[in-house]
Amino acid sequence: MLAYQLKIAFSSLRRNPVLSTLLIGGIALGIAVSTAFVTTYYMMASDPIPAKSDLLFAVQLDSWGADEPFDDERPEEAPTQLTYRDMVSIMESEIPTHQTGMYKGQLTVHPESETDRPFRAMTRLCFADFFTMFDVPFVHGGSWGARADSGPEPVVVISKETNQRLFGGGNSVGETVRIEDRDFTVVGVLAQWRPQIKYYDVNNNEFGESEEIFIPFNFNRPLELYSSGNTWGWKFYPGNEYDDFLASENVFIQMWVQLDSERQRAEYLAFLNAYTESQRELGRFERPTNNKVTPVMQWLDAREVVPDEAKLMLIIAMLFLIVCSVNLIGILLGKFLGRAPEVGVRRALGASKLSIFVQHIVECELIGLLGGVVGIALSGVALKLINGLFSDGVFVFGLDLNMVGAGVILSLVAGLLAGIYPAWRICRVAPATHLKLQ
Amino acid sequence: MIRIQNVSKIYRTEHVETHALSGFSLHVEPGEFLAVMGPSGSGKTTFLNVTGLLDSFDSGTYHLGGEDVSRLSDSEMSRIRNQKIGFIFQSFNLIPDLNVFDNVDVPLRYRGMAASARREAIEEALEIVGLSSRLKHYPSQLSGGQQQRVAVARALVGTPGLILADEPTGNLDSAMANEIMDLLEKINEMNTTVLVVTHDPELAARASRQIYLLDGRLIDMESHEAAAPLYTPAKAAGSPGAQA
Numbered sequence: 001m002l003a004y005q006l007k008i009a010f011s012s013l014r015r016n017p018v019l020s021t022l023l024i025g026g027i028a029l030g031i032a033v034s035t036a037f038v039t040t041y042y043m044m045a046s047d048p049i050p051a052k053s054d055l056l057f058a059v060q061l062d063s064w065g066a067d068e069p070f071d072d073e074r075p076e077e078a079p080t081q082l083t084y085r086d087m088v089s090i091m092e093s094e095i096p097t098h099q100t101g102m103y104k105g106q107l108t109v110h111p112e113s114e115t116d117r118p119f120r121a122m123t124r125l126c127f128a129d130f131f132t133m134f135d136v137p138f139v140h141g142g143s144w145g146a147r148a149d150s151g152p153e154p155v156v157v158i159s160k161e162t163n164q165r166l167f168g169g170g171n172s173v174g175e176t177v178r179i180e181d182r183d184f185t186v187v188g189v190l191a192q193w194r195p196q197i198k199y200y201d202v203n204n205n206e207f208g209e210s211e212e213i214f215i216p217f218n219f220n221r222p223l224e225l226y227s228s229g230n231t232w233g234w235k236f237y238p239g240n241e242y243d244d245f246l247a248s249e250n251v252f253i254q255m256w257v258q259l260d261s262e263r264q265r266a267e268y269l270a271f272l273n274a275y276t277e278s279q280r281e282l283g284r285f286e287r288p289t290n291n292k293v294t295p296v297m298q299w300l301d302a303r304e305v306v307p308d309e310a311k312l313m314l315i316i317a318m319l320f321l322i323v324c325s326v327n328l329i330g331i332l333l334g335k336f337l338g339r340a341p342e343v344g345v346r347r348a349l350g351a352s353k354l355s356i357f358v359q360h361i362v363e364c365e366l367i368g369l370l371g372g373v374v375g376i377a378l379s380g381v382a383l384k385l386i387n388g389l390f391s392d393g394v395f396v397f398g399l400d401l402n403m404v405g406a407g408v409i410l411s412l413v414a415g416l417l418a419g420i421y422p423a424w425r426i427c428r429v430a431p432a433t434h435l436k437l438q
Numbered sequence: 439m440i441r442i443q444n445v446s447k448i449y450r451t452e453h454v455e456t457h458a459l460s461g462f463s464l465h466v467e468p469g470e471f472l473a474v475m476g477p478s479g480s481g482k483t484t485f486l487n488v489t490g491l492l493d494s495f496d497s498g499t500y501h502l503g504g505e506d507v508s509r510l511s512d513s514e515m516s517r518i519r520n521q522k523i524g525f526i527f528q529s530f531n532l533i534p535d536l537n538v539f540d541n542v543d544v545p546l547r548y549r550g551m552a553a554s555a556r557r558e559a560i561e562e563a564l565e566i567v568g569l570s571s572r573l574k575h576y577p578s579q580l581s582g583g584q585q586q587r588v589a590v591a592r593a594l595v596g597t598p599g600l601i602l603a604d605e606p607t608g609n610l611d612s613a614m615a616n617e618i619m620d621l622l623e624k625i626n627e628m629n630t631t632v633l634v635v636t637h638d639p640e641l642a643a644r645a646s647r648q649i650y651l652l653d654g655r656l657i658d659m660e661s662h663e664a665a666a667p668l669y670t671p672a673k674a675a676g677s678p679g680a681q682a
Contacts (some may be wrong), residue, residue: 004547011535345531348492349592350520350548352513432483432492435527435604 001353002362009363012339013370017215019335020367023328027371027414030324035407039379040386040397042406044306048199049135052258053296056133057265059255059295061086061276065234066286077230078290080203080303081251084220090275091127095268096257098133102126103128103253104204104211110178111166121162121179122228124211125220129159131188133258134200138288141173141188144216148187154216156184162212163189177213180223184215199296201254202303204229220246223361227252249429251286257293269293321414328418336360336426340434346390348433360423361416368415370407376407439534439600439631440466440489440572445558446497447484447654460654468599471626474635476651482635485651489633490523490602520548524593524630526603530585532577532592532668536541537571538564542592549596563591567621584612590621591635598662601625603634607641619644 013020047053047184062070062078067377069075082090086100102124110118130136131143140163144155156177163172173426176183197206219225224242229252237248259265272291279285294302343356351359383397399407447459459583460477462551468470476482487493488500499508503522518640521523524545542563542640546556563568569586579583586606593601603622607615619641626632626646634645642648 001550015535341531342533345533346544346548346661347516348490348519348525348531349545350516350596352516352548354513355516355548430493432487434532435492435525 005359005362007379008359009366012335013366014362018336019331023331023367024371024374026281026324026328026331027368027411027418028294028374028378030321030414031375031407031411032382034317034321034410035376035379035399035403036382036386037313037411038406039383039399039403041306041310041314042403043196043397044310045300047198047297048195048197049296052135055258055260055266056296056361057257057259057293058296059090059091059257059272059300060290061272061285062287062290063249063251063276063285064287065249068234069287070232075414076290077302078292079251080254081230081253082233082253083251084253086254086275086279087253090272090290093268093271095259095271097260097264098129098227099256100127100130100133100259101217101253101255102130102201103200103220103227104229105220106228107179107213107215107223107225109162109166109213110121111332112135112178121212122209123225124214125217125225127217128213129258130214133256137191137193138188139191140171141186144187144321149216149218150321150336152216152222154182154184154219155187155216156398157190157211157214158186159190159194159212179213179215181220197300197305199305200256201229202300202305203254205338206303206305210360229402247323259293265293271425286339321410322417325414325417329421332364332419332422333425336422337429343426343429344434347429348435353427357423357427360426364415364419365412366415368411368413368418371414372408372411375411376404379407439462439468439470439503440633441499441501442489443499444681445453445488445495445500447481447488447490452601457654462498462654462656464649466631468631469614469626470519471623471632471646472578472634473645473648474555474633474651475637475642475648476637480651481654482651484654486602486604486635490525491519503672515604516548516660520545521596522598522600523600524598525595526586526589526593526601526606528608528657530582530589530609532585532588534577537574537576538569538588541577541588541609542595545592545596559592559595559597563595564588565668566594566624579642581614582610583617584616586614587621589665590625594625599631601630601632604631605637607638 017413024257049056060080061082063083064079066068069077069081071077082101092099093099097184103123104118105123106125108118109121127149128143128146137162144153147153148155156179158166158172158177161168166172166177167175172186174188175186177186193210195210198208198210199206221242226245231250231252233248233250235249237244237250257268259268269291275288276285276289276291347354353393380399383399387397442462442464445462446457446460449456449458463484474482474485483494484655488495499506501507502518507518510518533544539560542560543556546559561570567590569584569587569591570586572580577604580588601622606622607618611617615638622634623644624634636642
């Protein structure tokens, strides 16, 4: 029966191409706008690591001064980064399944070829667990080991792009890369890895690209590498040496742990609280205990990674789709009621009200789907325009299968919304009324 | 086949009540060929609509083929229309976008028959009305008589027990009208009950029984004779668009 209903619907659309184009165009416009904004929202708000997002926790210790909170607008918030010495201390814990402190810096890479000029590479200093915790994919080799962390050993993981740039894209594991004034051995080459949101470090351009090279954290001291991201402090520290900076109350390190159970989480929080109590005895941690471990999605929410404007635009886009659909109600009503004599004949020949209703809903859904196809294509164009708004080009919105699916569902909903009243009206037409009048 | 007892149907507007059928009773045996006559406004079409389950009625009872169809759901009535009743209309009522084959196919589609069974039934029905060679023609490519023959095939195709024809010859010339009546007689000979509303006494005379409606009531011959001043068959007969 559905095949027959579809046949009738196609025939109806062919009967009046201008009207059909108008109807399909109306839906397409609504779908284009709504799909584009749903996509931007989805890419900003979706879970970046669904398999583990409940197990990975950002760590916060409120090491800020007593005079004022870390965030004046949200005084309950602890600093979103740690001091070096706090990170080093809590990394001693054996409670987490995995853990890593990290920060980003910039280092100069010297290509082997004399024709290639040295370049500044965005670098992440981290522990080996970083790669395991965040499911970082490798195309060659893998992470360095724990011994390289403690050494530290001069090993490096490079991104796919860096591998292309330095080694032409081949398997470069075992090759040497000169970084600053020393040689590092490549132990791993990443596959394409670009989390849509750089959730492991939302303090420093959450929409930015992932780093070009990764080296063991403990090279921070030999390289005397300051953070190239945000460094916040509340207390003047004496001295100009790098060690003075490391001993200061400045926060610049992101700290993540993997806790696989509630019990583990409770134990770890107790450990953090005990640690801050011990520090309080040394005159630090002047504020009330406010240590937190926050899972990924709550962390992104608390950091307001998805701007309110994106949410507002999503609502406006949905309203726009509703307006487009509602506008089509009148056109569909006229089209359907103009077909009342034919409906009368079909009713006389055995079509029930339900069958007539379904027939017209199928037609509306066909209009919706055709509009959806055009609309989804147009939304691709709209997304290109939105991408253009990000002048640095680092954030790229694009349609994936989920979004195409969402567009199709939206188009079906729009077709239903536009068609349900006209279909209801036409199915209630008394058949006898029109049989004499044809 | 049809047992209608004391059926009344009133059309109401804000200010006016029109008694289209008043205490109407009728009994039709299976296989009868019945002509329904009466002046415009006498209730013929209302009677046909009620009999064909296209319209409801206010009081009384109606049994069709032994089944009480007085108060059925829409889907039940649709099923009965589809399986037990065939309709033929004055203005043919073919669907202009569908070719002859697809027009005749419409009632079978609502029956959920397999494609091969539908094709067989359609070809047989078109064979009966002599239009086997016009399967792919659209209604606009056919003469009035041919269109009505397609409508007859559409009414026949589901092998209903009852054919209701509302002035089937009203839009046709006399030769075509006779062809259609020939077809209806042929259908009736296949033991199908046929009810024809007509203004044409000559065509009505070809039926096995004639009934007369006046002011929504069935009247007997004597009453009809008495009512003759109100009804002028010669004037009404063959006038296109004349309605009950």
